Amino acid sequence: AQSVAQPEDQVNVAEGNPLTVKCTYSVSGNPYLFWYVQYPNRGLQFLLKYITGDNLVKGSYGFEAEFNKSQTSFHLKKPSALVSDSALYFCAVRDRGSSASKIIFGSGTRLSIRP
């Protein structure tokens, strides 16, 4: 069975500092991994995905994520946080061997950037 864990309900960072939002996953095969962001009163928006190749994936708004197979992690990072990055972030996984198109979402991490 597939699962995703986001161990932190909330992450607080000062503007200008680097940020990391953690994600670990469990799948029976190789994973496809995604990060989404949700702003207030909006739907989830796609940020980036890992399919294959380079373990460091770059996405929208200056975000990047590093795939680490040995640690089964896919942490989201940004070198310098902005107040506008404050939002709810979701990690998601799909088993590469699965014929289904559904993906499993983590519980979400609320990122708060203080000025």
Next chain:
Amino acid sequence: DAGVIQSPRHEVTEMGQEVTLRCKPISGHDYLFWYRQTMMRGLELLIYFNNNVPIDDSGMPEDRFSAKMPNASFSTLKIQPSEPRDSAVYFCASSSSMVPNQPQHFGDGTRLSIL
């Protein structure tokens, strides 16, 4: 380029009433997903369709919930009769199998309040 369109954006109704939520997926997308988001349970997949056919409805909480997709451009999620515990934000998302591992595109949701 229109995204996923959901209506209504907000719905307030009394317990026992029938509620119908509507979704128009992105044109050309052959997968459609219905999710429910609450503080307590996070984001839950209720049901998804492929080419208008329900594939997995294991997330539908009770027989009070039903979903249909009469054509490629329209889907409904119906709750009858509604209960206060159904209060949540309901999201519709769509994706295309023609683009491998394309992320799901979400609508902005319907905020449902059952009094």
